[in-house]
Amino acid sequence: MTKVKSIDSLMKYLRDKHHISISGSTHKRKLRNIGYYHGYKGYRFIKNPNKQIPYTDFNQILSVNTFDMELKALFYPQIMFIETAIKNYVLEVVLNHGKTDSFDIIFETLLTYYKVHQVGTTEYKKALNKRLQLRNKFYSALARDYSYDKQVVQHFYHSDRYVPIWAIFEVISLGEFGNFVSCLNPNIKRDVSVSLGLNQSFDSNRKMTEGIIFLIKDLRNSIAHNDVIFDTRFNSINPNRSLVKALINDTGIPNITFNTIVDFVILLVYIQKHLYIAKTDLAKIVSRFENSINHFRTQIPISVYNTIFYTDTRNKLNALKSFIKS
Secondary structure, X not given: OOXXXXXXXXXXXXXXXXXXXXXXXXXXXXXXXXXXXXXXXXXXXXXXXXXXXXOOEHHHHHHHHHHHHHHHHHHHHXXXXXXXXXXXXXXXXXXHHHOOOOHHHHHXXXXXXXXXXXXXXXXXXXXXXXXXXXHHHHHHXXXXXXXXXXXXXXXXXXXXXXXXHHHHHHHOOHHHHHHHHHHOOHHXXXXXXXXXXXXXXXXXXXXXXXHHHHHHHHHHHXXXXXXXXXXXXXXXXXXXXXXXXXXXXXXXXXXXXXXXXHHHHHHHHHHHHHOOOOHHHHHHHHHHHHHHHHHHHHHOOHHHHHHHOOOOHHHHHHHHHHHHHO
């Protein structure tokens, strides 16, 4: 059994094993606050444990923690707004096509993307299974929230009524909402994309909307669980190619890969511009981000900074400002 280390032992371990300067009551208190296992272990590498950050001073770790928290504070309200807005846009199109708010009817008549594939093929089976899994997860979410006394769910069941699709949207995860969009038939996907003002020249496969949802889903979940985000380790998917091409074309910003947090700033601004957020508000977002990274740059070794932020960061932000003004 591994011996549990006290806070003093952990500080000594950082000094002796990792050659990090840490001492005194202030450092002890701050190590307690960020946590050795959640804080130091989370911030000691970039993207994966094999890319260790060569810290020499505990203050450098604190700077990374502070920067990461600033990013979460900046991003979370935007993501909440975007999630709500996209759900409302999708809901409007779905209700217009389906003429009903019954999930069962919507499931049978509108969640039919699997039919674009030939019956019996691997793609057909995969799409159909995704659709069936979606139904199971929706009903599981309703059962869970009923047992947790969620009022919006209990109200309908106690009135002997089905839970309408708009209420279901309130209780499902962003990931399941993305799966819902991906299961919609192509015509509905097109109408959602048009409604959001997405560039139709790049959305011939009708997957840009779900591509946006799945990209911000991982970021949202990491922020909600207070996981590390500064190095984009949260990103679990390859970005939708059509979305990336549209971003590059519409913003004029090259080399968007989502391997750096700057690209997520670009995405959030891009979506919000399509949702008609004021240019001044979008400019403030970029300014806050820019101020954070400029200060962060002074707090850590430049070699570490350049591993997190690539040499094109400044050019990307300048181009993003121009996009906002356009």
